[in-house]
Amino acid sequence: MSCPRELEWSMYVDEALDAAETRRLAAHVASCAACSARVDALREEARALRAALAAAEDDVPIPAFRPATRRTGPVGAAAVLIALASSSILLGDVAAALSWPEWLRWLNPFTLSAAIDVLFAALIFIATEGKSMLTSTIETIGAAVVVALLVAAALAAARRGGGAAVFSAAIAALMFSTNGEALEIRRSEGVVSVPAGETVDDTLIAFGQDIEIDGRITGDLIAFGQRVVIRGSVDGQVVTGARRIEVEGDLGGSILGAAETMDVRNGAIVRNLYGFVRAITVGRDAEIGGNGIVFASTASIAGAIGKDVHAFAAEVEATGRVGGDLVAHASTLRVRDPARIDGNVIAHVADEQAVSVSPGTVAGNVATRLPREPGEARGGDAPGSFLAGQAVRFAAAFVTGLILLWLVPPFARISLDTPGEGVTAAGVGLVALVAVPILALMTAITLIGLPIAILAMLVWLAALYLAKIVVAHFIGKAIFDRTARPAHFALALLVGLLLVFVAINIPFIGVLLNFVLTITGLGMIAILVWGLFHDRDELAE
Amino acid sequence: MPDHANFEQLYRSHYRRVRGLCRQLLGRADSADDAAQEAFMRAYRAFDRYDPAQPFAAWIMTIASRYCIDVVRRRAKETELFRDEDVERVEIDSEETSTLGALVATERAAELKAAIASLPDKHRIPLVLAYFEDASYDEIASALGVTRNHVGVLILRAKQALRRAMQPQREGESQ
Numbered sequence: 266m267s268c269p270r271e272l273e274w275s276m277y278v279d280e281a282l283d284a285a286e287t288r289r290l291a292a293h294v295a296s297c298a299a300c301s302a303r304v305d306a307l308r309e310e311a312r313a314l315r316a317a318l319a320a321a322e323d324d325v326p327i328p329a330f331r332p333a334t335r336r337t338g339p340v341g342a343a344a345v346l347i348a349l350a351s352s353s354i355l356l357g358d359v360a361a362a363l364s365w366p367e368w369l370r371w372l373n374p375f376t377l378s379a380a381i382d383v384l385f386a387a388l389i390f391i392a393t394e395g396k397s398m399l400t401s402t403i404e405t406i407g408a409a410v411v412v413a414l415l416v417a418a419a420l421a422a423a424r425r426g427g428g429a430a431v432f433s434a435a436i437a438a439l440m441f442s443t444n445g446e447a448l449e450i451r452r453s454e455g456v457v458s459v460p461a462g463e464t465v466d467d468t469l470i471a472f473g474q475d476i477e478i479d480g481r482i483t484g485d486l487i488a489f490g491q492r493v494v495i496r497g498s499v500d501g502q503v504v505t506g507a508r509r510i511e512v513e514g515d516l517g518g519s520i521l522g523a524a525e526t527m528d529v530r531n532g533a534i535v536r537n538l539y540g541f542v543r544a545i546t547v548g549r550d551a552e553i554g555g556n557g558i559v560f561a562s563t564a565s566i567a568g569a570i571g572k573d574v575h576a577f578a579a580e581v582e583a584t585g586r587v588g589g590d591l592v593a594h595a596s597t598l599r600v601r602d603p604a605r606i607d608g609n610v611i612a613h614v615a616d617e618q619a620v621s622v623s624p625g626t627v628a629g630n631v632a633t634r635l636p637r638e639p640g641e642a643r644g645g646d647a648p649g650s651f652l653a654g655q656a657v658r659f660a661a662a663f664v665t666g667l668i669l670l671w672l673v674p675p676f677a678r679i680s681l682d683t684p685g686e687g688v689t690a691a692g693v694g695l696v697a698l699v700a701v702p703i704l705a706l707m708t709a710i711t712l713i714g715l716p717i718a719i720l721a722m723l724v725w726l727a728a729l730y731l732a733k734i735v736v737a738h739f740i741g742k743a744i745f746d747r748t749a750r751p752a753h754f755a756l757a758l759l760v761g762l763l764l765v766f767v768a769i770n771i772p773f774i775g776v777l778l779n780f781v782l783t784i785t786g787l788g789m790i791a792i793l794v795w796g797l798f799h800d801r802d803e804l805a806e
Numbered sequence: 807m808p809d810h811a812n813f814e815q816l817y818r819s820h821y822r823r824v825r826g827l828c829r830q831l832l833g834r835a836d837s838a839d840d841a842a843q844e845a846f847m848r849a850y851r852a853f854d855r856y857d858p859a860q861p862f863a864a865w866i867m868t869i870a871s872r873y874c875i876d877v878v879r880r881r882a883k884e885t886e887l888f889r890d891e892d893v894e895r896v897e898i899d900s901e902e903t904s905t906l907g908a909l910v911a912t913e914r915a916a917e918l919k920a921a922i923a924s925l926p927d928k929h930r931i932p933l934v935l936a937y938f939e940d941a942s943y944d945e946i947a948s949a950l951g952v953t954r955n956h957v958g959v960l961i962l963r964a965k966q967a968l969r970r971a972m973q974p975q976r977e978g979e980s981q
Contacts, residue, residue, distance in 0.1 A: 275965065276958040279936060281943035306905040310965065311937065313911030317918045318830060318938040327821045328839065330814060330846060454813075 268300050269293060278307040457490070459497060468501065476507070478514065485518070493524075510542075512551075519555065529553070529568065538570075547585065556589075573608070590629070595619070600626050659766055666734040666758045675797060677754045679739055679789050691781060694732070694788030701725040732786030733769075733779075737761035739789065813853060816862050817846055823863070824870045830934040831874035833923045841877065845870035867939050875949060878927045906969055914972065921971040929964035932957050 269277075269290055276282050277290045294301050449467040451457045457473035459465055459480040468484030476490045478497045485501035493507040495514045502518035510524040512532060519536040527542040531550035538547070540559040547557065551568030561578040566585045573589035581595045583604045590608035591600070598612045600622040609629035612620045615636065622631050670677045702725065705718040738754065741761025745752035769779040824845055829838035849856070849869050856865055911918055922930060932950065935941040936957075943961075947954045 272958055272962050275962045276943065276955075279943065279958075279961070281954060281958060306907075309908050310905040313906050313908050313918075314922075314933070314937045314965075314968075316908075317911050317915055317922065318934060320915060320919065325822050325825060327818060328843070330817045330843075330850075 268297060271303075274300070274303055274307055278304060278311055457488075461497065476505075493522075531568075540564075549585065597621075602626060655766060655770070659762060662734055662737070662766075663759060663762055665731070666738060666762065667755055669731055669734060670738060670754050670758065675793055676735055676790075677738065677742070679735065679793055687785065690788035690792060691785045692788065693791050694784030694786065697725075697787050697791050698729075698784055728787055728790050729783065732783045732790060733765055734758070734762070734786070735789050736782045736786035737765040740764055813850055816866075820863060820866055821846070824866055827867055827870050827934070827939055828874050830922070830938050831871060831931055832877060833925070833927065833930055837877075841874055842870065845873050848873065871935060871939055871941070871949060875931060878931060882927060904969065905965075906972060910972060918968070918972065921968050924971075925964055925967055929960055929967060932960040933964040936961055 273282070273286070273290060277287065280287075282290065294304055449465055450470045450472075452472040454474060456475045456477060457471040458475075458477040459469070459482065461479040463480035465480065465482045465484070467482075469482050469486050469488075471486070471488040471490070473490045474492070476488045476493045478486065478488075478493075478495045478499065480497045482497070482499045482501070486495070486499045486503045486505070488503070488505040488507070490507050492509045492511070493505045494511045495503065495516070498515040498517070500517040503516055503520040503522070505520070506523040508525045510522045510527040512520065512527075512529045512534070514532045516532070516534045516536075519539065520534055521539040523541040525543045527540050527545045528548070529538065529546065529551040530548040533552045533554070535554045537555035538553050538557045538559070540557075540561060542559065542561045544563045545559050545561045545565070547553065547566045547568040547570070549567040552571075553568065554571045556572045557566065557570045557574045557576075559574075559576050559578060561576070563580045564576045564578040564582070566574060566576075566581075566583045566587070569586040569588075571588045574583070574587050574591045574593075576592070577594045579596045580599075581593045581597070582599045582601070583591060583606070584601050586605045586607075588607050590611060591606050592611045592613075594613040596615065597619045598610075598614060598621070600606065600610060602623050602625075604623070604626040606627045606629070610622060610627050610631045611634065612632065613634045613636075614620055617633055617635070620631070620633050701721060705721045705725070708715075708718040708721070738758045738761050741757035741759065741764070742752070742754070744760060745757055765782060769775045769782065771778065821842060825838050825842040828841035828845065829835050832838060832841060845866065849866050852869075856862070906918075922933065925933065932946050935946045935949065936943070941949070943954045943957045946957045950957070952960075
């Protein structure tokens, strides 16, 4: 009987042969001294190789684990988040500017607190869960649309008091996130911290459950998490989104925060404070060198603010020192001792009783601005400002429309061949108008559905704004088609928008026309989008 | 669902071994740190899919070895890297050298490690997978895309090359 080959013995020793062969070789080993010796030698060799390979390298240093390397991701995401943050609030301004009929007011989703709720849910979701899923999608599709809406919304908002501030907040938000040339990104599911004594010589982008800054950051800080605490110092700007933001340190620039609660306890912010929050508190020991611009449910200002305060909030309470004017768009405004307002107090409130100012706290004048009656606004007393407002809205709608038609050419090809299709579109639009929020609410109740619900609502809000623009273009195109002289889509849009703006400003009938045009446009968008996907399915088959 | 907060701890306790595997598989120390980081990064991203009932060591070592094999394949610009061995020719130069003994391995450990590192990729990688990662021939075969028998050939080739590398000096010593 010939002995097995070396390959077989090698595999035998490594237990790599199947059962039958293993038995055969084991039997051979028992009866062949030469092979038995060979097996022993191979076993020793295997042990020697294991030992040589396993030789410990205990002296190898363990570098810190930094589980975040995609450089563009977080920057882009931050930009989009802030843009979303700004636009969803500013959209509220647009909606407020659009005249909703009284009997449909319950449908208006653009109340400040609802917008803030949507915003937080979106921010927190994106910061903690949906990064990989949403980042790329939002970056590519969302950014273009959001920026377009942002511009439109900012223009519309510029018409109102504090418009410049709002606009600068939005622009600042976009500017902030683009200047990070030297970047450090830290991401963790747990705590991301810059401990006391550590200096980050860069712009720091941090994602985590808790973000705690006790050390010093020489660049900007962009932080998203459940809780962001700044006890150290940041030399640059701070852009942050979290459920809770606590500031106890010194900031060399401005802070822009979107949060459920934002607490500026003490420390100094050299420039401005921009807060998009449910509740904001500026503590007694806090000092802000520039302006304080806050969108909130409740705003409580006990600290010192160097320049103006613009507060868009349900409740505004000031007990601190304001170097400039205090402008409040609020349900209630209270200025109490020991407040000291060096400028004027301007209160945009629903009625006189909503304002209470303790005597001796205001150096300038206290002015209460009540809302104009709808009739007044449309008619006589300020036709100039009314027309200017309409012009701004018109320009915003036109620019948005151009971008929309340029980005999504199928919108320019919408056609209704029969009057029946128009009615269908209006019906679909009405269903979409009512059903989407209801379905979104139902979906949001399940935790998994929350992101879908948020996305659906964001899309719905965008579609609502775009609806009249789509209709306007359709009307303009229809007119030019009738003259048998095809026009550029921009011209069709311009003419259509002019007609729509005139139509919806006709007293009494305008309200109804506005509603009909909106639901028709919404229906057109819904049918078009449905058709696009349907076509794609058919092509795929 | 595994907890990401534990990951840092797992990283600390497994880093050296994973780095060791990467160094052995890649045959050089300079890119081992990067490879180990990348392996942990991949593990971190896939951590949701990690079954805590399985040992973490085996999981991370598999991820690391797959990554390193890919690196070597790209480096070689050759997908058939492990397949071009002529199985039939194995017998030719067998038994011309004696197997490595424990004494040699301990006394000349550094030399042996250097010899392993300088083996060609196609021989070093299966050897490291078998004797460092403790992977079975079947696991190695599926990782490299070859048959189990082929793995046996590659490993035997590796051993023979090492024996030859250690041989001349041994002869020199005995003279």
